[in-house]
Amino acid sequence: MVLDGHRVSFELRRARRRSIGFVIGPEGLTVSAPRWVGVGDVEAALREKARWILRKLQEQQERSRRLAQARVDWKDGTTLPFLGETVIVVVDPRVTGAVLHSDATSLPGVPGLTLHVGLPHGAAPAQLRDAVQSWLQRQARRVFEERCTEFAQRLGVQVRRLSLSSASTRWGSARADGSIRLNWRLVHFAVPVIDYVVAHELAHLREMNHSGAFWEVVRSVMPDYEQARGALKTEVLPVLD
Secondary structure: OEEOOEEOOEEEEEEOOOOOEEEEEOOEEEEEEEOOOOHHHHHHHHHHOHHHHHHHHHHHHHHHHHHHHHEOOOOOOOEEEEOOEEEEEEEOOOOOOEEEEEOOOOOOOOOOEEEEEOOOOOOOHHHHHHHHHHHHHHHHHHHHHHHHHHHHHHHOOOOOEEEEEOOOOOOEEEOOOOEEEEEHHHHHOOHHHHHHHHHHHHHOOOOOOOOHHHHHHHHHHOOOHHHHHHHHHHOOOOEOO
16 A cells, blocks of 8 residues: 555454554565454554654665675675674685784774685685684684673672574573573674673673663663663674575
């Protein structure tokens, strides 16, 4: 149907629910309505929510565009974010494994980090991807261990086990026994963002909930946590597959 001059397609689903609901995802708009609600009422609800629907559809299109641009082309010279900085990947048969180099003399706006990966120049893209991803995961564990040690001391808690996660929807989790899981892809973000997730999960070792008391624990070690939390929602990470 046409909403404020824009033609909008949508999928209508009948569901056991009391009201009409709207969900906007990568495939567009889905409307869920009770079986007893007529199509006219559905259209009226769409018109009522037109401004919100059009705004969310535009945001989703922009996000899809950014995701497409974030897909990594695995070749010599590709770039990746690492701890909030840009790293240039260099295929270098002379090195063993992967070695990070820093150029303090690089010009402003020019990446000063290069990751030299020990592969032949004719290596397949999948080989380069696996080598870089393995290096990123090693760095993630190193950084996470350092930050967990720091925040555990400040919060007076003990991390008994730290493991890496590759979950698609969660950045971390904590269990009452002191087990912490952190998504290795956090290593793409700047350290303050990593610190927020670490502080968040370790705060659960004192408050296993999201009550006001929990957020006060987080704030006690990271007063500006809202800014870092916002970066988790707005920044688009590279698509490595």
